[in-house]
Amino acid sequence: MCVAALIALIAAVGGAAAQPGRRAISIIVSGGTVITENGARQVLAPGSVAIDGTDIVDVGTPDAMAAKYQARESVDARGQVVLPGLINTHTHAPMVMYRGLADDLALMDWLQQYIFPAEAKTVSPEMVRIGTRLAALEMIESGTTTFVDMYYFEEEIARAAFGAGLRGVLGQTIIQFPVADAKTPADGLARAERFIREFNDNGLIVPAVAPHALYTNDLATLTASAELGRKYGVPVLIHFAETEDEVRTAREK
Ligand SMILES: [Zn+2]
Secondary structure (H helix, E strand, O other), X not given: OOHHHHHHHHHHHHHHHOOOOOEEEEEEEEEEEEEOOOOOOOEEEEEEEEEEOOEEEEEEOHHHHHHHEEEEEEEEOOOOEEOOOEEEEEEOHHHHHHOOOOOOOOHHHHHHHHHHHHHHHHOOHHHHHHHHHHHHHHHHHOOEEEEEXXXXXXXXXXXXXXXXXXXXXXXXXXXXXXXXXXXXXXXXHHHHHHHHHHHOOOOOEEEEEEEOEHHHOOHHXXXXXXXXXXXXXXXXXXXXXXXXXXXXXXXXX
16 A cells, blocks of 8 residues: 555544544654655655554654654654665575675576585575575665565575565575475475465465576476466566576577
């Protein structure tokens, strides 16, 4: 729901309640430059944001908001910017563990000579859990509140993200060769289906199917991945057209 709609909703609720005095809420963030991203792209400098439970309930000038709300917790945001959370639209969170392993290489050299061999030796539920918790800390610290991910043991990533209070569009990887969590693409597809069933009703997690790429899956696996996505109405995530080589290979196939 957009902020403008939220404000309209709150105005209606406030009118219906018609109680004297200020409304009790959980948190007020006051005094910062508030970038609303509402329909009018309104920027309040200074502004305040009222939060109750999991909802942003109102945005306005600090004086107006102080007159309307009694917050249990106040955050002084003077000198800071308050804006909607950033969204990381593509990552593999546990790969923070490989930071510095190999950089500035062509994609296929990086993958085939360094990353795939390292993953074959080190990917485990524990590695994925620890890596995601580190990545979650870094994302939160830099203002990221939602991330799109594709990796192995994706259920560990989902649990760590949920535990950290992050939103995630998270895809169980499907790949043609044997990997840590699946010996065959059929194993990967079965895993993906279990993952979707487990997290389909989670308030923060959107489960997805993630065939790795055109160059790491055959046509049957790609087709089955798409069918699985359609069966449950979930997103399908895939690496696509990352390099000129990949585009050329895809066209040849
Ligand atoms: Zn990627």
